[in-house]
Amino acid sequence: MAALLSSRFLKGIANNWASASGYQHGMMRSYSTTVPSESDTHDDFKPTQKVPSGSTASLKDIVENDVKENPVMIYMKGVPEAPQCGFSSLAVRVLQQYNVPIGARNILEDQDLKNAVKSFSHWPTFPQIFIKGEFIGGSDIILNMHKEGQLEEKLKDVSGNQNSQ
Amino acid sequence: MVTKEQVEASLTSKLKPIHLEVNDISGGCGSSFEVEVVSEQFEGKRLLERHRMVNAALEEEMKEIHALSIKKAQTPQQWKPSQDSATQAKDA
Numbered sequence: 001m002a003a004l005l006s007s008r009f010l011k012g013i014a015n016n017w018a019s020a021s022g023y024q025h026g027m028m029r030s031y032s033t034t035v036p037s038e039s040d041t042h043d044d045f046k047p048t049q050k051v052p053s054g055s056t057a058s059l060k061d062i063v064e065n066d067v068k069e070n071p072v073m074i075y076m077k078g079v080p081e082a083p084q085c086g087f088s089s090l091a092v093r094v095l096q097q098y099n100v101p102i103g104a105r106n107i108l109e110d111q112d113l114k115n116a117v118k119s120f121s122h123w124p125t126f127p128q129i130f131i132k133g134e135f136i137g138g139s140d141i142i143l144n145m146h147k148e149g150q151l152e153e154k155l156k157d158v159s160g161n162q163n164s165q
Numbered sequence: 166m167v168t169k170e171q172v173e174a175s176l177t178s179k180l181k182p183i184h185l186e187v188n189d190i191s192g193g194c195g196s197s198f199e200v201e202v203v204s205e206q207f208e209g210k211r212l213l214e215r216h217r218m219v220n221a222a223l224e225e226e227m228k229e230i231h232a233l234s235i236k237k238a239q240t241p242q243q244w245k246p247s248q249d250s251a252t253q254a255k256d257a
Contacts, residue, residue, distance in 0.1 A: 087234070124224075125231075125233060137213050139195070140216065
């Protein structure tokens, strides 16, 4: 019971934090601004639609589009500049070794998006990393691929987009 | 809450591991676990598929577990060589 209460409490903090900081993240602007979640709004009074059309199908489209448009896409807790979970932080740090542009969404901002990503990849936890549209896995897998040199191989033709020297 | 024993029982019954290590890394809260699994069933499967198998074996538990770190998902053949190294002496 205590654990349940405290996790609800923490979730509340995370949501508030996310709604305040999420907008910094450029590529997500068009999406994030659809529903600013008021910190003082009770769950019952929050709008249930997070995107204009609101259905699961359209969220799936968003995810599909994300992974198509971004050669490296990560769904994480927090934002790359300020991850809110050790595993998300680890995954971002690994990806940042490769100087590739990283698309990211903060799943703490939106429970519906979180569920949509989970059902898209059939993967229960976050972070989730997609490279060139392919689901790669979570932080354990990305770290393993980094160590084994497979990540370098995967990102070979993506690398250098950001730092060309 | 989910206990270490529950996680061990589910992984044991579904993956029949020859080596299994489960650690509750949430300080006993049952919300974060670290697992090492060595199983014949991983044979011929790539890491993503192996992790999917572990996730599937813990489908019920995952509803309550917030973080599952799969440190190892190896076949018995892969596991043997690394067992000799000093860092893998836990089971001795």
